[in-house]
Amino acid sequence: MKTKHAVFIIAFFILMSGSAVAQFGAAAEPLPSWKDGTSRTTILEFVDTVTKEGGPDFVLPAERIAVFDNDGTLWAEKPAYFQLLFAVDRVKALAPEHPEWKEKQPFKGVLENDLRAALAGGEKALLDMVMTTHASMTTAEFEAVASEWLATATHPKTGKRYTEMVYQPMLELLEYLRANDFKTYIVSGGGIEFLRVFSEEVYGVPPEQVVGSSIKTKFEMRDGKPVLLRLPEINFIDDKTGKPVGINQHIGRRPIAAFGNSDGDLQMLQWTTAGKGKRLGVIIRHTDAEREWAYDRDSHIGQLAKALDEAKQQGWLVVDMKKDWSRIYPAGK
Amino acid sequence: MKTKHAVFIIAFFILMSGSAVAQFGAAAEPLPSWKDGTSRTTILEFVDTVTKEGGPDFVLPAERIAVFDNDGTLWAEKPAYFQLLFAVDRVKALAPEHPEWKEKQPFKGVLENDLRAALAGGEKALLDMVMTTHASMTTAEFEAVASEWLATATHPKTGKRYTEMVYQPMLELLEYLRANDFKTYIVSGGGIEFLRVFSEEVYGVPPEQVVGSSIKTKFEMRDGKPVLLRLPEINFIDDKTGKPVGINQHIGRRPIAAFGNSDGDLQMLQWTTAGKGKRLGVIIRHTDAEREWAYDRDSHIGQLAKALDEAKQQGWLVVDMKKDWSRIYPAGK
Numbered sequence: 001m002k003t004k005h006a007v008f009i010i011a012f013f014i015l016m017s018g019s020a021v022a023q024f025g026a027a028a029e030p031l032p033s034w035k036d037g038t039s040r041t042t043i044l045e046f047v048d049t050v051t052k053e054g055g056p057d058f059v060l061p062a063e064r065i066a067v068f069d070n071d072g073t074l075w076a077e078k079p080a081y082f083q084l085l086f087a088v089d090r091v092k093a094l095a096p097e098h099p100e101w102k103e104k105q106p107f108k109g110v111l112e113n114d115l116r117a118a119l120a121g122g123e124k125a126l127l128d129m130v131m132t133t134h135a136s137m138t139t140a141e142f143e144a145v146a147s148e149w150l151a152t153a154t155h156p157k158t159g160k161r162y163t164e165m166v167y168q169p170m171l172e173l174l175e176y177l178r179a180n181d182f183k184t185y186i187v188s189g190g191g192i193e194f195l196r197v198f199s200e201e202v203y204g205v206p207p208e209q210v211v212g213s214s215i216k217t218k219f220e221m222r223d224g225k226p227v228l229l230r231l232p233e234i235n236f237i238d239d240k241t242g243k244p245v246g247i248n249q250h251i252g253r254r255p256i257a258a259f260g261n262s263d264g265d266l267q268m269l270q271w272t273t274a275g276k277g278k279r280l281g282v283i284i285r286h287t288d289a290e291r292e293w294a295y296d297r298d299s300h301i302g303q304l305a306k307a308l309d310e311a312k313q314q315g316w317l318v319v320d321m322k323k324d325w326s327r328i329y330p331a332g333k
Numbered sequence: 334m335k336t337k338h339a340v341f342i343i344a345f346f347i348l349m350s351g352s353a354v355a356q357f358g359a360a361a362e363p364l365p366s367w368k369d370g371t372s373r374t375t376i377l378e379f380v381d382t383v384t385k386e387g388g389p390d391f392v393l394p395a396e397r398i399a400v401f402d403n404d405g406t407l408w409a410e411k412p413a414y415f416q417l418l419f420a421v422d423r424v425k426a427l428a429p430e431h432p433e434w435k436e437k438q439p440f441k442g443v444l445e446n447d448l449r450a451a452l453a454g455g456e457k458a459l460l461d462m463v464m465t466t467h468a469s470m471t472t473a474e475f476e477a478v479a480s481e482w483l484a485t486a487t488h489p490k491t492g493k494r495y496t497e498m499v500y501q502p503m504l505e506l507l508e509y510l511r512a513n514d515f516k517t518y519i520v521s522g523g524g525i526e527f528l529r530v531f532s533e534e535v536y537g538v539p540p541e542q543v544v545g546s547s548i549k550t551k552f553e554m555r556d557g558k559p560v561l562l563r564l565p566e567i568n569f570i571d572d573k574t575g576k577p578v579g580i581n582q583h584i585g586r587r588p589i590a591a592f593g594n595s596d597g598d599l600q601m602l603q604w605t606t607a608g609k610g611k612r613l614g615v616i617i618r619h620t621d622a623e624r625e626w627a628y629d630r631d632s633h634i635g636q637l638a639k640a641l642d643e644a645k646q647q648g649w650l651v652v653d654m655k656k657d658w659s660r661i662y663p664a665g666k
Contacts, residue, residue: 062539139581183541196585206395207585208516208541217581219574219600226603228581235582241552248472248550248561249568250583252529252540267552270559 030176032326033169039324042317043173046280050256051180057278061181065255067211067247067268068174070188070195072261072302073284074203075166076155078293080115080301082162083130083190086149088115090133119300127237131215134191135232139217142230146197160329163202169325170259170284174203177257185255187211187247189239189264193230211246213238243268259284266307273314281316283307288322363509365659366502372657375650376506379613383589384513390611394514398588400544400580400601401507403521403528405594405635406617407536408499409488411626413448413634415495416463416523419482421448423466452633460570464548467524468565472550475563479530493662496535502658503592503617507536510590518588520544520580522572522597526563544579546571576601592617599640606647614649616640621655 034040050059071077091101091110101107106129109118119126134142150163158165174184186205188195192212199205214235217228238246244267247255257280258265258272265283273281285304286295296304311318321328367373383392404410424434424443434440439462442451452459467475483496491498507517519538521528525545532538547568550561571579577600580588590613591598591605598616606614618637619628629637644651654661 062533065541192582192585200395208398208583210585214582217578219577219604221603226577226600226607228577228604244552244559244561245550249525249547250541252525252543267559270554271552271561274559 030179031169031172033172035324035326037324039317039319043280043282046257046278047177047180049278059256059277063253063256064177064180064182065185065251065253066177066182066257067185067187067251067255067259067272068170069260069262069265069268070186070190070212072286073167073259073265074170074174074186075162076292077302078295079156080119081126081190082155082165083194084126085156085162086146086153086194087130087133088118089149089153090145091129094133123239127213127234130191131234132232134194135215135230137230139193139228139230142193143197146194150198163198165329166202167284167325168327168330171203171330173259174205178204182257183209185209185211185247185251187238187243187258187268189213189237189242191215192238211238211250213242239264241267244271247271256280258282260307261286262302262304263306266310269307269314269316270310273316281311281314283311283316283318285318285320287320288325288328290322291328292321294322363512364502364505366505368657368659370657372650372652376613376615379590379611380510380513382611392589392610396586396589397510397513397515398518398584398586399510399515399590400518400520400584400588400592400605401503402593402595402598402601403519403523403545405619406500406592406598407503407507407519408495409625410635411628412489413452414459414523415488415498416527417459418489418495419479419486419527420463420466422482422486423478424462427466456572460546460567463524464546464567465565467527468548468563470563472526472561472563475526476530479527483531496531498662499535500617500658501660501663504536504663506592507538511537515590516542518542518544518580518584520571520576520591520601522546522570522575524548525571544571544583546575572597574600577604580604589613591615593640594619595635595637596639599643602640602647602649603643606649614644614647616644616649616651618651618653620653621658621661623655624661625654627655 030044031040049055049057050064052058068074071081075082088110091107095101095111101111106118106121106125109115153162154160155162155165177184184205186195186199186209190212192210192214195210195212196207199210200207216231216233216235218231219226219228236242236246243265247268254275255272256275258269259282260269261284269281273279286293288294295302296308363377364373382388382390383397385391401407404414408415421443424440428434428444434444439451439454439458442448487494488498510517517538519528519532519542523545525543525547528543528545529540532543533540549564549566549568551564553560553562569575569579576598580601587608588605589608591602592615593602594617602614606612619626621627628635629641
C-alpha cells in the first residue's frame with residue numbers, strides 16, 4: 001500500500017506539471033484556421049492573460065463567460081437569415097390553411113418569391129413572420145419541424161446544408177475557449193428554440209447556454225400529459241439593447257468576451273467590455289466576396305456601421321474574414 | 334523521461350481505480366443528515382440507476398438536470414417568504430419618499446406591521462409589492478441592497494441570518510447530485526436577481542443556473558457607461574404553470590429530477606416526471622413543528638394540497654422533515 005501511495009504522490013506532481021501535459025497528446029496549435037496576425041494573436045493573448053493564475057488579470061473559471069452572436073458570427077446570413085429561409089418554407093407549407101396571406105405582407109411577398117417586399121416592413125415584420133410561422137404547436141412539435149428542415153434544406157447559392165455553413169475558425173475558437181474553462185454562450189436575435197435544435201451538435205453549445213428571441217409558451221395538460229404550447233405572441237427580442245437584457249436574464253453575470261458582426265451586437269459589446277478587468281470585444285467583418293460575402297454599412301441584413309465606428313474608439317478587435325481566415329467552412333462539407 | 338512516462342501510466346490507472354479513490358479521502362457516506370429509510374434510499378437508488386453506464390436507465394451527464402424550488406424546499410419560508418421580509422424592510426426604508434403608501438395596500442399593512450392585511454391581496458399583490466420595492470435602480474444597485482440585507486438582517490423567530498436557515502440535508506443533496514455530474518438549478522417563484530445574490534455562495538448554484546420571477550430591465554447609457562435599469566413592471570412569474578415555462582426558457586431541456594414543497598411546484602413536478610425514462614419527483618413536507626414548522630393544506634404560504642394528492646397517484650417521493658432529517662439547519666449556525 002505504501003508504494004501505491006508513493007506512486008500516487010509522484011504521479012500527482014507529474015500530472016500537475018506542464019511537461020507531462022506537453023508529453024501526452026499535447027495540444028496541437030490552437031486556432032489552425034486563423035492566419036498568423038493581429039487577430040489571432042489578440043485572441044490568444046487575451047486567453048493567456050485571463051487564465052494565468054496569479055497574474056493581475058486572472059479570471060476565475062466560473063467567471064469566464066464568452067458570448068457569441070450567431071447570424072453572421074457563427075454561421076452565414078446571406079441572402080437572408082437562415083431562420084427566415086426556414087420561415088419562408090414554413091409559410092409556403094402553411095399557406096393553404098391561410099388564404100388571407102395572399103394579400104398580407106410579409107406573407108404575400110414570400111408566396112410571390114419577392115423577399116424584398118416581404119422584408120420591407122423591417123425587423124419587426126421579419127420577427128412577426130418568423131414568430132407567426134413558428135407558433136400554435138407544442139415545443140416538441142416545433143423541434144421536430146425545425147430538425148427536419150435543417151436535415152434536408154439546402155442553401156440557394158452554395159447547395160450546402162445550413163449547418164455546414166458555420167465558420168470553421170469560429171468552431172475552433174469556441175473549442176479553444178472551452179478548453180480554457182470558458183463557458184460559451186450563444187446570444188442571438190434568432191429564435192432560442194430554433195437555435196437549440198442544432199447548437200449542441202454543431203457548436204458544442206448546450207441548450208441552457210443559448211439565449212435568443214422567443215415567443216410566449218403556455219403550459220397545459222393534453223390527454224393527461226403536460227405540454228408547452230407555443231403562442232403567436234412575442235415574448236422577448238434578443239437584439240440590440242435586448243442583448244444585454246437577455247444576457248443578464250439568462251446568465252446573470254457579465255461576460256468577459258463578446259463576439260458579434262453587426263450593429264445588433266453593439267450593446268452586447270458595450271456591456272461586455274465596460275466590465276472591470278481585461279475584456280475582449282470582437283467584430284467579425286464580412287470582407288470576402290469570393291469565399292463568403294462582403295458587406296457592412298449598406299447591408300439590409302447584418303448592417304455594420306455604428307459598431308464599426310465604435311470599435312475604433314473602444315479598441316475592439318475587428319476580424320477581417322478574407323485576411324484572417326485560411327478557411328471559411330468546415331472541410332469536406 | 335522514460336521513467337516519468339512509466340510512472341505516469343501506472344499512476345493513471347491507480348487514479349482511475351476505485352481503490353485509490355477509497356484510499357485518498359474517499360467519499361464519506363453520502364447524505365449524512367438523511368436518516369436511513371425510504372426517502373434516503375429512493376434518492377440514492379435513483380442516482381445509482383441514472384448514472385450506471387450501460388444500464389437501461391443511464392442518462393448522459395449533459396442531460397442530468399435537477400431542479401429545486403427554493404422557498405420551503407432549500408430554505409425556510411415562515412412566517413413569510415424571506416424575500417417578502419426583505420421587501421418589508423425596503424418598504425419601511427423607502428416609505429418617506431412614498432407618502433401615498435400610507436393609504437394603499439399592501440404597503441399600508443406593511444407600515445402598520447400588519448402583514449396579514451398586506452398579504453390579503455394574494456400572490457399577485459405580494460409579487461407587486463416585491464417587484465415595486467425592487468425596481469427603479471440599476472441591477473448593480475439592487476445587488477448591493479440585497480447583499481447588505483442578507484448580511485445583516487435576522488429572522489424574527491430564530492435570530493439566525495436568513496442564509497443560515499437553509500436545510501442541511503438539501504445542501505448535501507445538491508452536492509451529492511453535482512458529484513454525480515448533475516447540473517443543479519434553482520427554479521423559484523422568488524426574484525431571480527435576489528436569489529443570485531446568495532445562490533452561488535450558499536447553494537453552490539451559479540447565477541446562470543437560477544430561474545426565477547423577474548421584472549423588466551432596460552439597457553441604457555449613463556455618463557457613457559452602460560447600465561441595466563430595473564423597471565417597476567413584471568416580466569415573468571416563475572410559479573405554478575410558469576415553472577415549466579421558465580425551465581424551458583432557461584434550460585431548454587426537461588429535467589430528470591424535481592424537488593418542491595408546495596402547490597406552486599405541481600406543474601414543475603408534472604413536467605419533469607412526464608419525460609421518458611427514469612424520473613424523480615420529490616416533495617419536501619414540513620412536518621416538524623419543533624425544529625422548523627409544520628404546515629400543508631391550510632397554509633397561506635407554501636400551501637401543499639393538490640401536489641400532495643397527486644404525489645400518491647404519480648408515485649412521487651414525499652419527504653417527511655421530522656422523520657427523515659436528522660438535522661434541519663447547518664451545524665454551528
